[in-house]
Amino acid sequence: MAAVVLVHGLYHCPEHFAVVAERLRAAGTEVVVPELHRGSLAADTAAVQAAVDALQEPPIVLGHSYGGSVITGVRGAGHLIYLAAFVLDVGESAAGLGGASQQLRNAMTPGPDGSTSLAPDPAVDALYGDCPEALATWAVGLLRTQASGCGRGVPERHSWKRTPSTYVVCAQDRAIDPGLQRTMAARCTDVREWQTGHSPFVGRPDLIVALVQELLSTTNTPRRRDEPVTTMR
Template identity: 40%
Template sequence: MTAPGALLVHGLWHGAWCWDAVRTALAARGIPAAAVELPLTDLATDVQATRDALDRFGRPAVLVGHSYGGAVITAAGDHPLVHELVYLAAFQLDEGESVSRTRPGRDLPDTRLSEAMRASGSEIGLDPELGPALLYSDAAPDVAAAAAARLRPVHRLLFRGVPEVIAWRAVPSTYVVCAEDRVVHPDLQRAMASRATCTVEWPCGHSPVLTRPDAVADLVAARIQELATT
């Protein structure tokens, strides 16, 4: 059988580039990995881009989603090559939910993310100071600055996109709660994590793909190793 690997799905305002350090760490562990470049125009288009990337990947996969990427993997995770889902501070949505409206979040405190968002026509960007401060609260200044320089606006439709498939009902899932997150409130993460097969919690901010790529790679490698031996 073709060796399993990891397909990585980024969140809002980012691109496949944000997984570079994780991909390097996975390569050092002998794990094949690829990152999807999402159009960030609407959820259905992003889901299709991920399904197309799985077709190209062509091997059994652990599908990893960060933040908004969780909504994408929830819908794309019924692809026949997907054997496990990993959510990193991500939206593990249920039927009828979107990233702007989740049932568990109704009675939970908000973060300052809405304060940081800047609308321009159909696009939503981020305040150049508050946005990165929330996204990369525990990152080294050079890492945060380099990432912030590559952020891009996204279409407002993404915030109300509802997944047509809820793959975690049939596919095992692992949820990583980022306990110091300033973007997706940790209490909301814990509520969504109750839907996962298993949960771990890390003392970090919203972007472990940049701040602790080795920890992300270790977790993904462990899930792939279990997949390879079953």
């Protein structure tokens, strides 16, 4: 069975991908949405690696935002999708590349233990500004407190150098600068650009479902896990 692993970003949780997961499962695709918030990039990567390793075939692995840092360190994917996400090279971290926009930083509220949370109103504007109000309210209500330091994590592996990859630039993004996204997208095999904000899995889940199904339909040749790939840009 074709399989997809969906990896959420900072402050988010698996439930944010509920509609995408439901539609893909209805079409016969196995979908796994690991829980992050493990306290570090290394721990989050290990959680996603365990999900990938449990599948019979190399899955499509999609990472959103910080989730790109996570999937960069995962081995065994058949295809990587970076959704407004960080594509890190040796020694790089999400924070080091520019990280969150000032608009998203303005939404952050520090906790006494170094963690941060997002104030609802500015979070809606930064993350879900192009979503219908009811969906934005639902999505912001799911946001979680984030442990410190994850955005400064540096992956040990760089799987985009060996695995076919698609980058989706969200051109109306207010959380990660679209210009930075385009720079990182140049590292990937294929680039798409959508006229959406930071979180199309909330406002436009149809776009993500269609992209995943397209990639599933065109990835027909079995490939060994971590077999090198020659990229053309």
